[in-house]
């Protein structure tokens with residue numbers, strides 16, 4: 599309990615790691631160490647190399663992927679040793695992100711001294727990872743032989759090629775791809791993830807985690823899931839910090855277009871939902887997808903189809919313009935109007951008609967409008983004229 603309480607006292611400091619207090623600082627020599635208990639905690643240990651009298655000490659831990667810094671008062675024992683247990687569940691720390699940490703000691707006179715900065719990557723230490731590298735890509739796996747790792751690296755490179763057909767991928771920072779052997783292994787690493795998730799991209803950290811079960815389908819799974827997650831990371835690099843404002847249907851739609859093998863079940867599910875008039879309105883796919891596996895699958899199928907349709911009409915550049923418009927903060931509803939000068943409602947209606955063959959009442963009316971006008975001119979207006987003249991005649995007789 600003590601550990602939990604001390605964690606609750608943990609203060610989230612919304613300061614950038616690089617921002618330092620105005621007070622002059624000098625260094626203090628310390629030995630730093632950190633150990634990972636995956637899924638539970640990281641224990642940070644420090645030992646003063648020579649005795650030092652000070653008033654108080656603080657530990658600063660910086661999550662570089664999310665650009666968040668935590669600070670925590672700590673104590674040193676008689677031997678000059680401090681130990682702090684950082685609860686990774688409370689901070690929802692993502693696997694394979696890098697933490698930087700340092701100590702600050704306030705001396706008797708009020709001046710502050712600072713330790714060197716330590717760095718640790720929160721690796722999934724449950725498995726013995728093997729690694730293959732090619733350029734900016736680093737492929738990690740623990741289940742399967744060398745050929746398995748090579749096949750996955752090839753799928754990643756083919757994924758990069760696919761992304762290149764949308765925009766030149768920014769590979770100035772590495773991308774780490776971790777392959778899990780089962781969904782339960784993956785979900786052990788991502789406790790908050792939806793039950794149906796078979797992959798995750800941490801775009802800030804450049805980290806991809808995907809499940810690829812070994813077996814007859816492993817090649818297809820690699821060529822679906824790795825390029826999909828690569829698109830998430832690279833699109834985020836392409837549009838910058840506003841990436842999170844891009845609606846889920848467009849983020850997932852573009853990622854699905856990067857898949858080398860589209861899921862063959864998408865078309866059937868789409869056609870069935872269209873026939874039953876059970877499609878999800880696209881505006882319901884702006885924020886996130888349903889936690890229910892069936893609705894989520896339909897959401898992916900629709901997102902892919904709708905995004906594919908937009909690419910057919912407006913091209914790859916149009917899709918990117920739309921993504922940038924969203925990244926700049928435009929609402930989900932207004933994006934197409936801003937990017938293409940067409941309302942969301944019209945685009946969705948056109949997609950339903952042209953791709954899924956759905957007719958809507960307003961579209962039917964619109965299609966028949968010229969004939970309705972003609973009908974009025976040729977039949978209705980003369981008829982009104984005849985009726986009027988008959989009524990006048992009747993009145994005259996009266």
Ligand SMILES: [Zn+2]
Pocket residue numbers: 826830849850853
């Ligand atoms: Zn995705």
